[in-house]
Amino acid sequence: MSTAAPAATKKFRAALIGNPNTGKTTIFNALTGFKARVGNYAGVTVERKTGALKGSNGKVELIDLPGTYSLSARSEDEMIAVDVLTGLRSDQDRPDLVLVVVDASNLERNLFLATQVLEVGLPVIVLLNMVDAAEAGGIEIDVEKLTHRIGTKVIPLVASKNTGIDEVAEELNDSADRLMPSHTEVFPYEFTSAAEKLHEQLIEAGVPERYAEPFLVRRCLLEAGGMAEARIIREGGNNAKAAIAEIRKELADNGCRAMTLEARCRYGWIREALDGVVQRPEEHRASFSDKLDAILIHKVWGSAIFVLLMLLIFQSIYTWSGPLMDLIDGGFGALGEAVGALFAEGPLQALIVDGLIAGVGGVVIFLPQILILFFFIALLEDCGYMARAAFLMDKLLSKVGLSGRSFIPMLSGFACAIPAVMATRTIEDRNDRFTTILVAPLMSCSARLPVYVLFVGAFVPANSILGGLIGLQAAVLFSMYLVGVVVAIGVALVLKKTFFKSKTPSFIMELPPYRAPQWKAVFHRMWERGMEFLKRAGTIIVAVSAIVWALTYYPRPSDELTARVDAQHAPQIVEAEAALAAWLMREETPATTEELIELSESSPEEVAEGAALLDGIYAAESDRDTALQGAQIRDSFLGRMGHFVEPIVAPLGWDWRIGMGAIASFPAREVIVSTLGIIYDTGGDVDEESVDLREKLKNARYEDGSPVFNLAVALSIMVFFALCAQCAATLAIIKRETNSWRWPIFTFAYMTGLAYIAALITYQIAIRLIT
Amino acid sequence: MRTLADLKPGTSAEIVDLHGDDLAVQRIMEMGLTEGERVSVLRYAPTGDPIELRVRGYNLSIRRADASNIEISKD
Structure with a gap:
């Protein structure tokens, strides 16, 4: 057995890092041929994206690190880039080389990160992207000089036009393993010697070398209260803490204030390094972007365009997804029927058709909304408008402690919480992102609408209020949406003051230049997000659907129950059969097919009469089947749970049947309509506009004859559905985005708790006002 | 103290302290x-x-609360 793998099969790993808006993703896609493996780093919410270099036969692996302005890190999430670059992660091998993407038009600020990366101790190649845009802006860069000043290889490219990509690929394939780390130094001697001294002291204090390597010691000194420092103190205890404080004091005495040292030294060094390398036009020319900004963030026009754009996006996810969703719904229905025909009736058939196929259908149904929203988000992000939208909305959201970045996810929540939660990736601040994820499901999504329509239509009088200006029904519908928003504001305020308290409420955001969107990348992102949803959330949703299916399917009706329902409906069926038999026995009734055809020509009414009588038998039989279905579900485990929760839901004005409907709706709230249909013997094939179902609800009685439903009960149900976390898909996607079970459980608990309390208050107040 | 939050659109100044x-x-x-x-x-x-x-050749957005912590020159 050989002890070492042959050198030829050793993978060469290159990490890709850069500021946001530098085209880093475009470069990654071009180098990997749009083939990436996407996952999560363990224990954090950062996406892990790797891919093989196109044409390298899997020998070169690219690691796409999250876009960032700086390596400074105050959380485990922000620390990912540093951990990968220093080889501290167990789920990612240390890269052999770093590719730093910089925007040629914005070299000064982009080189800040690049100079940080140079200190990691790995060979670096600088990818000077978008040189075409820089040239168009009158910026000239002497690449050769820049190479000498930074001390690394610099490759100019225009990734969006695929220019220069081959050169990068060639470099990675052939000669990158011969590159050496750069020895560029941006800090004064006072600092570098202090860092070396601290390194020795920390090793003495027992800090393991991997946490106290020179690069991490520098980060520790530069970032008071940062992750590098926290880990060193965790490992080295009070001795380490004292050593750091001592060295910081020495530095401060020498005029090196830790807080301002890094930015001052790096930007100072960059200014000098770029002297004579970059030629800029004397006066800043008003660019295309500036002219566009003058309109797009104009007081009047900017706001108007923003509102129109948001309406368009909202309309498209809310309404335009409808036909596609119907198509999917119909498709899975037909598939269920076709597959159902292959099996004999029984538990297996029911599990496959009603459990699995319906469950998968319940997952795929969300795809249109996700794809449409992410098409818009990818598009707006790609062309640079996203930052403007955040700029326009920042003040409004700052009032609840969030930033403008939360606006689009929140708005999307009115259509569907799943894409809304996925859209929070554009929020850079972790506290803001988590808060947005946890409150977005409170927005009244499109699945709540059928519930509102059913109960408003059945129980809210069609009066008008405010002197005929608004209908009462519309006002109630609107207030359901308002309930969600008001509660979301309250919850966001509380979360931002407790779990997600930001150390600094500041919000600094780049407003990148507008660019023409790259359609291929836009569609790729949209597709990636859709597939991710299917893969990550799909399994959980199907599992939950199967459980609820089993709860309603078992136990099977007993012979006694079947006999009882049969007996109840036998007279009607017998009567219908007798009527047909009597008609058939008449003399005029044709006895042969020829006579029947003759009769249908001479006297069609006669034949219609006979057909109607036949239909009467079918209707009576169908009534019996529906009643049996209803009797079965009322007797099922779910029905028993309904009885069990009755004392809990009674204060909300609900009977046990509403309780079981609410329980059945936990995987997906919209099933309440069809579940009520089954429970109230109208069959499951009803929708919220069904007059039959509305009548059944109005006529539902308790044993003492009093009606089950009234306006107060309807309001209580609607408020409950407005606030409750009845969506397995949302909880599954929260699990995926927060990479922890804690937050979906928290969301479920707080929403359900609030829903109960709010429904209780609603019912108790409404019942007193009405009577 | 004159801060960045006092600066009117279309004007510029030098950062003195943060x-x-x-x-x-x-x-x-x-x-x-x-x-x-x-x-x-x-x-x-x-x-x-x-x-x-606009700073260092690019555009960025900053809240007034942050801008009022950035001291600028008198001109």
């Missing part, structure tokens, strides 16, 4: 707003906050 919370100052400086650097205010958001700035 005040406030260490962490916030560090984040602001990382974005290139360092002492001695010239900053111009391009426009305010329709709601008056945040502010769009």
